[in-house]
Amino acid sequence: MTEGKSATGATEINAPGELKGAMLGFVNELRTFREEIENRLQTQEKRMTMLDRKTAFRGRAPLSTEAEIEVPHQKAFNAYLRSGADDGLRGLSIEEKGLTVAGDGGFLAAPQVADTVQSVLSASASLRKLANVVTVESATYEVLVDKGDTGAGWATETASAETAPGGIDRITIPLHELSAMPKASQRLLDDAAFDVEGWLAERIGEKFARAESAAFINGDGIDKPKGILFYPTAANGTEGDGQLGTVDSGAIGGFADTDPADALIDLVYALAAEYRANASFVMNSKTAAQVRKLKDSDGRYIWTDSLAAGQPALLLGYPVETSEDMPEVDSGETAIAFGDFRAGYTIVERPDLRVLRDPFSAKPHVLFYATKRVGGGVTDFKAIKLMKFV
Numbered sequence: 215m216t217e218g219k220s221a222t223g224a225t226e227i228n229a230p231g232e233l234k235g236a237m238l239g240f241v242n243e244l245r246t247f248r249e250e251i252e253n254r255l256q257t258q259e260k261r262m263t264m265l266d267r268k269t270a271f272r273g274r275a276p277l278s279t280e281a282e283i284e285v286p287h288q289k290a291f292n293a294y295l296r297s298g299a300d301d302g303l304r305g306l307s308i309e310e311k312g313l314t315v316a317g318d319g320g321f322l323a324a325p326q327v328a329d330t331v332q333s334v335l336s337a338s339a340s341l342r343k344l345a346n347v348v349t350v351e352s353a354t355y356e357v358l359v360d361k362g363d364t365g366a367g368w369a370t371e372t373a374s375a376e377t378a379p380g381g382i383d384r385i386t387i388p389l390h391e392l393s394a395m396p397k398a399s400q401r402l403l404d405d406a407a408f409d410v411e412g413w414l415a416e417r418i419g420e421k422f423a424r425a426e427s428a429a430f431i432n433g434d435g436i437d438k439p440k441g442i443l444f445y446p447t448a449a450n451g452t453e454g455d456g457q458l459g460t461v462d463s464g465a466i467g468g469f470a471d472t473d474p475a476d477a478l479i480d481l482v483y484a485l486a487a488e489y490r491a492n493a494s495f496v497m498n499s500k501t502a503a504q505v506r507k508l509k510d511s512d513g514r515y516i517w518t519d520s521l522a523a524g525q526p527a528l529l530l531g532y533p534v535e536t537s538e539d540m541p542e543v544d545s546g547e548t549a550i551a552f553g554d555f556r557a558g559y560t561i562v563e564r565p566d567l568r569v570l571r572d573p574f575s576a577k578p579h580v581l582f583y584a585t586k587r588v589g590g591g592v593t594d595f596k597a598i599k600l601m602k603f604v
Contacts, residue, residue, distance in 0.1 A: 320570030334419025558597030
């Protein structure tokens with residue numbers, strides 16, 4: 215016999231074989247328990263991963279994805295655009311709102327809509343492509359600019375060099391309210407298949423782009439950015455503080471009959487060497503048509519078409535940006551700009567886009583009053599030169 219009763223009545227295992235079997239059973243139960251724990255941990259990890267994705271998804275999901283509708287603000291903003299229901303937006307928690315909060319001027323647009331508008335602006339044919347773009351949260355932006363080279367000199371082991379201090383200018387760029395007011399019929403908004411957010415973002419972007427482009431070139435600085443052509447000018451080499459240098463075209467209202475391309479070469483080399491490396495030409499289409507016909511002294515066109523898709527044409531080896539807001543070639547006009555615009559012109563903007571739904575002012579249509587704060591101005595006058603058609 216391999217079993218016996220103890221004094222307490224419990225069964226005792228005496229044989230080695232039975233002891234081995236009991237140990238195997240214990241190991242199997244332990245393995246099963248461990249597998250259950252691992253399965254639970256994997257399930258929990260999957261749930262946490264999905265939660266993390268949804269949290270990150272709020273800030274950057276594309277407009278057309280189904281998962282975006284699960285984001286509280288995105289769903290509430292869509293309802294506001296279609297029917298004017300704003301309870302969902304006002305009832306969001308701080309965490310759900312992110313950057314989107316209710317205000318007297320409407321609601322801040324969902325990040326997906328704001329990102330689409332920003333993409334349209336960046337792709338537009340305006341100075342935004344070339345300039346320095348800065349995002350701020352304040353109402354103004356200040357830039358410190360060196361008026362001249364900082365003093366420098368050579369020193370010896372026994373004496374130090376005395377240098378003159380460099381001057382510094384403070385340039386302040388105020389932000390102005392840019393607005394657009396696209397409209398749609400309520401019947402169209404009621405159509406569930408209509409992508410109201412995509413439509414709104416495209417319309418706002420297009421209207422903003424046209425207004426920005428005009429202001430960055432010709433704006434007077436009153437309730438709008440100050441454009442490059444609104445600053446005072448002087449002949450190159452004689453300009454003072456706050457003036458842009460100009461180079462004459464060689465003839466009244468056009469290019470010279472003899473060696474017309476020489477004026478463009480003079481314009482290029484009027485710019486200091488440190489700015490030429492990142493310089494570009496800016497002109498409108500009619501001016502570009504005239505410039506394309508110019509040849510050098512050897513009879514070769516000075517304009518070189520792009521050899522690859524998406525690459526700009528080259529004029530004397532420098533890119534050409536076409537902006538229809540530049541003036542046409544005419545007497546007294548500064549129809550061509552050349553410079554390092556990233557160094558010379560700064561665009562300042564706030565990241566928020568505010569939208570107010572107005573179903574009353576244009577019945578039976580619904581107006582969407584969209585606003586964004588943008589500013590702009592020249593921050594380095596030595597970095598931009600203009601051609602004047604005398």
